[in-house]
Amino acid sequence: MKQRIALIGFGTVAQGLCEILLNKKNELKKNYNYEFDIVAINDIKYGTAYNPKGLNIKNLLKEINEHRKFISNTVKWDAIQTIKKSNANIICELSYTNLIDGQPAIEYCKTALSLKKHVVTSNKGPAVFAYKKLSKLAKKNNVKFLIEGTVMSGTPVLNLVKGPLAGIKILSAKGILNGTTNFILTKMEEGMSYNDALLEAQKLGYAEADPTNDVEGYDAKAKITILANVLMNLNLKFHDVQCEGITKLTQLDIEEAKRNNARWKLVATVEKIGDEIKASVKPEMLPLSHPLAGVLESTNAITFKTDLLGDVTIVGKGAGKIETGFAILSDLLSIHMHKNLY
Numbered sequence: 001m002k003q004r005i006a007l008i009g010f011g012t013v014a015q016g017l018c019e020i021l022l023n024k025k026n027e028l029k030k031n032y033n034y035e036f037d038i039v040a041i042n043d044i045k046y047g048t049a050y051n052p053k054g055l056n057i058k059n060l061l062k063e064i065n066e067h068r069k070f071i072s073n074t075v076k077w078d079a080i081q082t083i084k085k086s087n088a089n090i091i092c093e094l095s096y097t098n099l100i101d102g103q104p105a106i107e108y109c110k111t112a113l114s115l116k117k118h119v120v121t122s123n124k125g126p127a128v129f130a131y132k133k134l135s136k137l138a139k140k141n142n143v144k145f146l147i148e149g150t151v152m153s154g155t156p157v158l159n160l161v162k163g164p165l166a167g168i169k170i171l172s173a174k175g176i177l178n179g180t181t182n183f184i185l186t187k188m189e190e191g192m193s194y195n196d197a198l199l200e201a202q203k204l205g206y207a208e209a210d211p212t213n214d215v216e217g218y219d220a221k222a223k224i225t226i227l228a229n230v231l232m233n234l235n236l237k238f239h240d241v242q243c244e245g246i247t248k249l250t251q252l253d254i255e256e257a258k259r260n261n262a263r264w265k266l267v268a269t270v271e272k273i274g275d276e277i278k279a280s281v282k283p284e285m286l287p288l289s290h291p292l293a294g295v296l297e298s299t300n301a302i303t304f305k306t307d308l309l310g311d312v313t314i315v316g317k318g319a320g321k322i323e324t325g326f327a328i329l330s331d332l333l334s335i336h337m338h339k340n341l342y
């Protein structure tokens, strides 16, 4: 069946998804019999465009580049009205991540799922603060709530463990889950100051204008919370993760690590010891022989300790327009192919 998609938020990820869908339209039809229409787009900046038979995406991209708003097919709907009134049967929630309480994205997801519309999101807010509630609602209404893009963009983590690794138990997870800080630490080791490395990360589009969520460790804290709750079935609260970022590390610390054949990494960890959940994000000096020490620049990596396979390490991109657009596509395809994930 042709998917009718509504996008909430039309920034980097949504535009990356559109680029992929446009470029791969024929390939997706031929290889997976996958067909789609993007019927609605709502964005706080650009307004709302709606056509129940499918929008002309190339045209809309041109409009926002030239006019900074949608010109054609416009309707006066906010996000909730777009979810309720459009004929979309899948909502891609791609608005901003709020790490205080996950809103308004949680409300968007709840509204969609209550109306028996699937939700695909890369927004960490709903995944951190309402994963279990939203998954339960999705299950009750026989639709999917899929969140692959929230942890390592399109590098498969959640779907890999839920899919090919089904049957395995994850005993602990330890990883480099934030590309911006890993890039900064790599550059500091090459001799750059923290400020210059941060500026370079911002120039390359890795870090936002306000880098707090990255450099203070909150982004990695959100991701380890998601991994704990989704893959280890724990009840870890975001605020219970002990968290320290990289802002206190100095050039002297970096030099000391070098002298010790080691390297600083911002490491996120979760493990269950007896009844106690131990979860943290903090800088760790890892020996160069450690598998995570070789992960450089903006690359992410996660090592799962498992009961049946020993250590499994996944390394790959953790952010980016096309990379995260692909995460959304992979969830859309899994809905299309009726894979029984989550």
Ligand SMILES: NC(=O)c1ccc[n+]([C@@H]2O[C@H](COP(=O)([O-])OP(=O)(O)OC[C@H]3O[C@@H](n4cnc5c(N)ncnc54)[C@H](OP(=O)(O)O)[C@@H]3O)[C@@H](O)[C@H]2O)c1
Pocket: 008, 009, 010, 011, 012, 013, 014, 042, 043, 044, 045, 079, 094, 095, 096, 097, 104, 122, 123, 124, 149, 150, 153, 318, 319, 320, 321, 324
């Ligand atoms: N970019 C990545 O590599 C990446 C990777 C993994 C996960 N994610 C997550 O995926 C989501 C989208 O990321 P992005 O990079 O595409 O962000 P982005 O470029 O900032 O785009 C988000 C868009 O949504 C709009 N928006 C904000 N609040 C909204 C609301 N309440 N209703 C409707 N539209 C709203 C924003 O408008 P304003 O600009 O006016 O606020 C912006 O146009 C975020 O939650 C992000 O954390 C991103």
